[in-house]
Amino acid sequence: MIDPRLVLLVSAALFAIGVAGVLTRRGAITILMCVELMLNAGNLAFIAFARLFDGPEAQIYVFFVMTLAAAEAAAGLAIVIALFRLRGTTDVDEINLLKW
Amino acid sequence: MEQIAFFVLALLSIASALVVVTNRNPITSAVALAFNLVSIAGLYMVLDAQFIGLLQVIVYAGAIMVLILFVIMLLNLREEAQAHPVGTFQRVLAPVATVLFAVAIGRGVWLSTPPVFPAASAGYGTASSVGRELFTTFYYPFEAISLLLVVAMVGAVLLAKKKLS
Amino acid sequence: MLTLIWLIPILPLAGVAINGLLGRRLPKAAVGLIGCGVILASLLLSVGAVVELAKLPADARHFETSLGTWMPLGELAPGGAGVTIDWGFALDPLSAVMILVVTGVGFLIHVYSVGYMEHEEGFARFFVYINLFMSMMLTLVLGSNLLVTFVGWEGVGLCSYLLIGFFYDRPFDERTGLSCADAGRKAFLVNRIGDFAFVIGMLYLITTFGTLEYRGVAEAIEAGAGGHALLVAVGILLFIGACGKSAQIPLYVWLPDAMAGPTPVSALIHAATMVTAGVYMVTRMSTLYVHAPEAMAVIGLVGAATAIFAATMGITATDIKKVLAYSTVSQLGYMFAAAGVGAWTAAIFHLMTHAFFKALLFLGAGSVIHGQHGEQDITRMGELRVKLPVTFATFVTGALAIAGIFPLAGFFSKDEILWGAFSSGHRVIWLMLALAAGLTAFYMFRLTFLVFYGRYRGDYHAFEHAHESPKSMTVPLMVLAALSVIGGWIGVPAALTRGADVNLFHHWLAPAVASGAHEAAEGAAHGAGTELSLMALALAVALVGIGAAWVIYRRRRGLADSIAAAFRPVYILWRNLYWVDELYEAAVIRPFYAVSRFSAGFDKWVIDGLVNLSAILTDIVGQLLKLFQTGYVRNYALLFLMGVVVVLLFLATV
Numbered sequence: 001m002i003d004p005r006l007v008l009l010v011s012a013a014l015f016a017i018g019v020a021g022v023l024t025r026r027g028a029i030t031i032l033m034c035v036e037l038m039l040n041a042g043n044l045a046f047i048a049f050a051r052l053f054d055g056p057e058a059q060i061y062v063f064f065v066m067t068l069a070a071a072e073a074a075a076g077l078a079i080v081i082a083l084f085r086l087r088g089t090t091d092v093d094e095i096n097l098l099k100w
Numbered sequence: 101m102e103q104i105a106f107f108v109l110a111l112l113s114i115a116s117a118l119v120v121v122t123n124r125n126p127i128t129s130a131v132a133l134a135f136n137l138v139s140i141a142g143l144y145m146v147l148d149a150q151f152i153g154l155l156q157v158i159v160y161a162g163a164i165m166v167l168i169l170f171v172i173m174l175l176n177l178r179e180e181a182q183a184h185p186v187g188t189f190q191r192v193l194a195p196v197a198t199v200l201f202a203v204a205i206g207r208g209v210w211l212s213t214p215p216v217f218p219a220a221s222a223g224y225g226t227a228s229s230v231g232r233e234l235f236t237t238f239y240y241p242f243e244a245i246s247l248l249l250v251v252a253m254v255g256a257v258l259l260a261k262k263k264l265s
Numbered sequence: 266m267l268t269l270i271w272l273i274p275i276l277p278l279a280g281v282a283i284n285g286l287l288g289r290r291l292p293k294a295a296v297g298l299i300g301c302g303v304i305l306a307s308l309l310l311s312v313g314a315v316v317e318l319a320k321l322p323a324d325a326r327h328f329e330t331s332l333g334t335w336m337p338l339g340e341l342a343p344g345g346a347g348v349t350i351d352w353g354f355a356l357d358p359l360s361a362v363m364i365l366v367v368t369g370v371g372f373l374i375h376v377y378s379v380g381y382m383e384h385e386e387g388f389a390r391f392f393v394y395i396n397l398f399m400s401m402m403l404t405l406v407l408g409s410n411l412l413v414t415f416v417g418w419e420g421v422g423l424c425s426y427l428l429i430g431f432f433y434d435r436p437f438d439e440r441t442g443l444s445c446a447d448a449g450r451k452a453f454l455v456n457r458i459g460d461f462a463f464v465i466g467m468l469y470l471i472t473t474f475g476t477l478e479y480r481g482v483a484e485a486i487e488a489g490a491g492g493h494a495l496l497v498a499v500g501i502l503l504f505i506g507a508c509g510k511s512a513q514i515p516l517y518v519w520l521p522d523a524m525a526g527p528t529p530v531s532a533l534i535h536a537a538t539m540v541t542a543g544v545y546m547v548t549r550m551s552t553l554y555v556h557a558p559e560a561m562a563v564i565g566l567v568g569a570a571t572a573i574f575a576a577t578m579g580i581t582a583t584d585i586k587k588v589l590a591y592s593t594v595s596q597l598g599y600m601f602a603a604a605g606v607g608a609w610t611a612a613i614f615h616l617m618t619h620a621f622f623k624a625l626l627f628l629g630a631g632s633v634i635h636g637q638h639g640e641q642d643i644t645r646m647g648e649l650r651v652k653l654p655v656t657f658a659t660f661v662t663g664a665l666a667i668a669g670i671f672p673l674a675g676f677f678s679k680d681e682i683l684w685g686a687f688s689s690g691h692r693v694i695w696l697m698l699a700l701a702a703g704l705t706a707f708y709m710f711r712l713t714f715l716v717f718y719g720r721y722r723g724d725y726h727a728f729e730h731a732h733e734s735p736k737s738m739t740v741p742l743m744v745l746a747a748l749s750v751i752g753g754w755i756g757v758p759a760a761l762t763r764g765a766d767v768n769l770f771h772h773w774l775a776p777a778v779a780s781g782a783h784e785a786a787e788g789a790a791h792g793a794g795t796e797l798s799l800m801a802l803a804l805a806v807a808l809v810g811i812g813a814a815w816v817i818y819r820r821r822r823g824l825a826d827s828i829a830a831a832f833r834p835v836y837i838l839w840r841n842l843y844w845v846d847e848l849y850e851a852a853v854i855r856p857f858y859a860v861s862r863f864s865a866g867f868d869k870w871v872i873d874g875l876v877n878l879s880a881i882l883t884d885i886v887g888q889l890l891k892l893f894q895t896g897y898v899r900n901y902a903l904l905f906l907m908g909v910v911v912v913l914l915f916l917a918t919v
Binding site for chain 1: 102106113114117118120130133136137140143144146147148149155156159163164167171174175177194198202205206210213215217220221225229230232234241248253258260262
């Protein structure tokens with residue numbers, strides 16, 4: 001049988017990789033993709049716990065998270081497009097007008 | 101059997117995640133992400149959550165990834181410049197913080213979960229069981245989420261459309 | 266009428282209110298009418314109240330009323346009785362004399378001011394201020410406890426400041442560079458020193474006796490409460506307060522400079538009323554002083570010394586008002602000397618007669634100044650008796666009265682003081698006062714001869730235009746002259762009437778003051794014969810003084826200058842007023858300014874610096890913190906992650 005702890009470790013690892021990606025990458029869309037990675041890691045943890053507690057609730061949470069991720073991806077990409085139109089680039093380091 | 105499937109899928113997902121994070125070409129990252137999403141769907145199946153796994157493939161890998169690829173192509177993004185971190189602060193602390201973070205979570209997780217899955221009940225993870233819960237106990241959130249989707253759609257259209265000059 | 270005595274100080278306030286709010290828009294006649302009218306009302310009310318008081322039997326002439334509780338203080342010491350202070354007003358023979366003098370002379374001076382201030386701007390303001398002054402003075406005199414008196418005490422000090430500096434934009438003294446406003450400030454500040462001692466005295470009294478009521482304190486002292494040392498200390502403290510208000514050594518320096526104010530002010534405040542407040546207060550507390558002979562000795566000596574000291578400065582002064590100012594200081598010294606030897610009734614008697622003739626002299630001087638359109642230097646006057654006849658006649662009357670010539674008022678009052686000093690054994694004080702009497706006669710007639718006789722020494726143009734003053738000014742002069750003549754006749758000593766006791770004044774006042782050495786010695790060791798011979802001696806001294814002045818200033822012209830040259834050091838000493846002002850400047854004022862500058866610097870650099878430092882620190886912290894706002898999303902994400910890690914670690918260890 002699968003060790004639940006291993007499943008959760010995988011989830012943690014995926015999440016950490018996603019975090020590293022957000023901190024490191026410069027492209028706005030790539031950062032969004034890393035965020036999706038993190039969301040999926042969260043979903044994986046949810047599924048593991050659903051299996052542990054033997055109930056459908058966690059699966060429904062995953063359902064909702066997925067829906068939200070879709071909505072968020074749509075809105076986020078729209079923002080990136082608007083930003084690209086304004087600045088001509090998706091490099092987040094170029095968008096720094098709020099500095100002191 | 102399950103264990104082998106699990107390990108393979110886990111490795112695949114981690115490997116593809118690493119590709120997403122490190123590759124400079126955004127298209128390569130997108131494709132790797134799609135790969136990652138599918139392997140995670142596989143993991144869901146291994147864990148008996150069939151319905152959700154299906155949904156993962158359809159919604160995530162099918163719709164969201166396509167959307168992302170669309171936008172990448174639309175904006176004609178080239179290879180990303182070398183990520184030079186802004187300042188010593190970021191360069192030093194980012195890896196440190198990430199590692200600390202991973203260690204903290206991993207340790208917490210390892211110590212607080214039981215080592216064995218219990219037996220799954222009959223009908224666990226099927227569309228009917230999930231569906232039943234969704235439309236009875238979680239009815240209101242369901243409706244709210246559909247409203248949210250409308251909002252997101254309207255917002256996306258508004259944000260992305262060209263200004264009428 | 267007695268129940269309405271609280272109205273006496275309140276009525277002038279109506280004048281203050283009306284003239285203060287509407288005075289600018291009313292015609293001068295109306296302002297003057299209101300200003301004098303309220304005082305007349307107070308005068309009539311006072312007369313009525315005193316008449317009613319007189320109907321009471323001699324040993325029960327005391328009436329008290331209260332306008333309510335002022336300070337319910339509760340216990341001053343744990344377990345002690347509750348202490349309250351009321352807005353109390355009391356009428357007894359002593360305050361009766363005072364209110365009649367204050368309202369009577371005050372009314373005359375108010376009428377005079379209508380004429381004197383006719384051409385000045387600020388006419389309404391003047392009447393507001395002197396009405397306020399009258400109200401405060403009457404409060405001072407009618408108060409039944411020390412604190413109500415103190416309210417009036419401070420109030421008259423304030424009005425003195427306002428009135429001395431009335432011509433606030435005029436310079437005053439070329440020699441010292443003082444302006445009128447400076448003179449007002451000087452008066453207030455010097456007064457303050459005295460007030461400080463007064464307050465401390467009051468604090469001692471209230472913590473020891475639990476009351477500030479005059480009657481209550483007197484009863485407690487008679488009953489033996491309060492140690493001897495305490496009574497002496499309080500006596501001296503209160504006397505220091507009186508020194509400030511009544512211009513005795515060492516706090517007299519403000520009075521000569523107070524001449525910067527308009528002449529009616531000098532007459533009212535610095536001759537007849539405010540400066541007598543100290544004498545009044547000391548007499549009120551006579552019970553305390555009788556039980557503290559050391560304090561009385563101090564009072565007597567200071568008074569006598571001041572009498573001579575001020576007289577010497579009057580001999581060489583050249584401003585007509587300043588001569589009168591030094592004369593006032595000297596005469597106040599007489600009053601305090603009388604109090605110091607226990608002759609309380611004599612002190613108040615002299616207070617009353619002095620009010621008459623000093624006010625007369627000041628108003629006369631004002632008439633002289635008015636007639637010459639502002640000239641005040643007597644070396645530039647002369648021959649004015651032909652141009653100002655009424656002023657001349659009344660002025661000479663006042664001069665004779667102050668010199669103590671029989672049968673004018675000053676003779677009787679001064680003589681009673683001298684007799685009181687001699688018969689109670691204070692021979693030194695008697696000698697000093699007798700010498701001062703001679704000097705008084707001398708400088709007063711020096712003044713008279715220089716102003717009214719001889720040839721006019723000033724600008725002939727001014728002499729041409731010199732004219733007698735209007736009726737509003739000369740009528741008060743005549744009334745005061747009449748009072749200066751007959752005012753002494755209510756205090757004729759028994760020695761002169763061959764035993765018939767017609768000293769009405771003494772009888773009237775005696776129940777209100779403590780019996781002092783004077784009464785005890787009366788008629789005991791020394792008989793009427795001694796008293797008569799002393800009277801003759803005093804009269805002779807006065808005549809010698811007048812004669813010397815006549816010789817020096819009328820007969821031999823150059824004699825004054827040759828005497829001054831012969832005694833040059835003394836002349837310089839007196840002319841420069843013993844350099845007392847300069848001494849104070851160097852010993853007190855300069856160090857004080859140094860301390861003030863230091864404090865100002867301290868405030869500016871240290872205290873403000875500390876406040877600014879906190880602002881600077883905040884700024885620095887802000888400058889440091891703003892470095893976090895780089896504008897890069899990735900930095901923000903990192904900070905976010907760091908926060909999460911901290912929380913996780915925290916949870917992991919818990």
